[in-house]
Amino acid sequence: MTRYFFLTMILTVATFAAFSQTHHFTVTKTDAEWKKTLTPEAYQVTRKEGTERAFSGKYWNNHENGIYKCVCCDQELFSSATKFESGTGWPSFWQTISKNAIVDENDNSYNMDRTKVTCSRCGAHLGHVFEDGPRPTGLRYCINSVSLVFIKKPSALK
Numbered sequence: 001m002t003r004y005f006f007l008t009m010i011l012t013v014a015t016f017a018a019f020s021q022t023h024h025f026t027v028t029k030t031d032a033e034w035k036k037t038l039t040p041e042a043y044q045v046t047r048k049e050g051t052e053r054a055f056s057g058k059y060w061n062n063h064e065n066g067i068y069k070c071v072c073c074d075q076e077l078f079s080s081a082t083k084f085e086s087g088t089g090w091p092s093f094w095q096t097i098s099k100n101a102i103v104d105e106n107d108n109s110y111n112m113d114r115t116k117v118t119c120s121r122c123g124a125h126l127g128h129v130f131e132d133g134p135r136p137t138g139l140r141y142c143i144n145s146v147s148l149v150f151i152k153k154p155s156a157l158k
């Protein structure tokens with residue numbers, strides 16, 4: 001009985017460790033394939049972790065009701081219901097559309113301690129998340145317009 005208990009413990013810990021270390025993306029393409037399907041700007045941001053210039057994207061000032069999807073794989077990422085005016089020049093949201101839509105990862109590039117956010121389905125780089133957002137989450141998802149596709153929906157959507 002004791003042996004069984006320990007075996008179960010070891011398996012549980014091992015499974016958890018494996019799961020938490022690697023995220024499996026269900027949509028995978030080669031670099032050449034992404035290049036073919038994306039605009040140069042979208043490719044640079046989503047696949048090379050680029051950043052569009054502030055106030056240059058098409059969604060920072062978009063106030064229509066709808067859903068923002070991943071430009072690479074069509075996964076729904078954000079809703080207009082959680083979009084807010086951050087003044088940064090990038091579309092900003094205080095919540096993702098679902099907990100599983102996005103993967104957070106520590107980003108120490110440019111000597112900054114930031115958390116980058118990635119589409120959970122295809123690994124597209126979307127932007128960063130900061131802890132200076134509005135209530136109720138206090139989060140600010142700062143996202144590149146070019147990594148998103150906006151789908152307009154009726155105003156009933158929340």
Ligand SMILES: [Zn+2]
Binds near residue numbers: 071074119122123124
């Ligand atoms: Zn995606």
